Amino acid sequence: MSAEATSKSHPRPRRTQAERSLETRTKVCEATLQALIDVGYEQISTTLIAQKAQVSRGALTHQFPARNDMLVAAFQLLVSEWRDGYPFGSDPEREQLTVDELIDALWDNIFSDPRYIAAMELMLAARQDNDLGHALRDILVTWIGNRDKITVRLVGGDVDDDEAGLKVQLHLSILRGIAMHQSFDSDPDTARKLIELWKRIARNA
Amino acid sequence: MSAEATSKSHPRPRRTQAERSLETRTKVCEATLQALIDVGYEQISTTLIAQKAQVSRGALTHQFPARNDMLVAAFQLLVSEWRDGYPFGSDPEREQLTVDELIDALWDNIFSDPRYIAAMELMLAARQDNDLGHALRDILVTWIGNRDKITVRLVGGDVDDDEAGLKVQLHLSILRGIAMHQSFDSDPDTARKLIELWKRIARNA
């Protein structure tokens, strides 16, 4: 009887080292993002994350020697998901979007995500921590630049036109501001109303 | 020879208890806001604030029994300054502002202030701390509602018109988003350009 047949008594599928590492790293990163949403940055500790991730603290500290390494990796994971999913085209063949569609896509897929607020909290908290701050900013710029170019093209603008780039920045700033508003405000409809109002104004501009 | 004449040897102006309390409370609050800007929320401790405020830790803990009391008082001070200064009329007799003037006034006096980002960080960090979060939100709503009404009147809108209120919210959301953008972005001109772009769009809406 071979070993893999006795999975009940020996639940050890013999994974490679890379698989083992990846699994704990992924579990830790996801737990970190969730904890950022659930309990906030201040409460995050390596002990807590290890518990939430169902991982021993030793495994965590092995994969992430310093606490900041863990936070950076979690942020990296989040940004990667945004990057890989962008521009969220249910119709990938379409190369153009109306402004309305762009706004909705950005809001539904990024800015309304509680993880966006979590990322904001992390960015703000890391603002003064030079090591952590630099690491997070580096991760961000690697995709922000690309995202902006894609977005300009998506709405039919010229990539070399500063004005078009600025308009995209304005869209993003507005959604960012509304997302922040939503995180403080109790009324869940306000955000939607603000977006509709902005769409109406943007259409005539 | 009276006591106040010997100020060199006895530097004690004999202040009242209220004056003594107020001075340490003010020093602590201002040091807290500055520390929020300089080192960030995470690094704030009663010990650090006492040092920065040139106040003994005993004095601090006497005035603010719990650490959160200190943070709440600092936030209160900041919001009070915003409230008392609003709407920043260099011409107080004018009861109407153009949209351009309103945007500039809000940006110059609130959103471009580094303390605004500090307040954001504090609000986000307090999101999950129910006691602190409630206290901060209570302070905020006591002036937000009033501010919005004043602002609607200021641009000639009807206070009972939901649409007018929503427009004000949109203005604030945009400025909020730009302020956040500025805190991450290295280019200091972008914020100004975005505001000018928004003014142009808002004028035609």
Next chain:
DNA sequence: GTTTACAAACAGGTCTACCGGTTTTTGACT
């Protein structure tokens, strides 16, 4: 003389980085 503000030291708890020991995987060699 009593109350208030200030001062400093203490106790209890938590967190991080590190460390020695254990299990699992790997790859080279027979």
Next chain:
DNA sequence: AGTCAAAAACCGGTAGACCTGTTTGTAAAC
């Protein structure tokens, strides 16, 4: 195939630093 040493992943405990809330004592104001 099977063996076995080295490497990688994992585990739990500890030391040292920090921070908060409290407490005991002193000075100033009332």
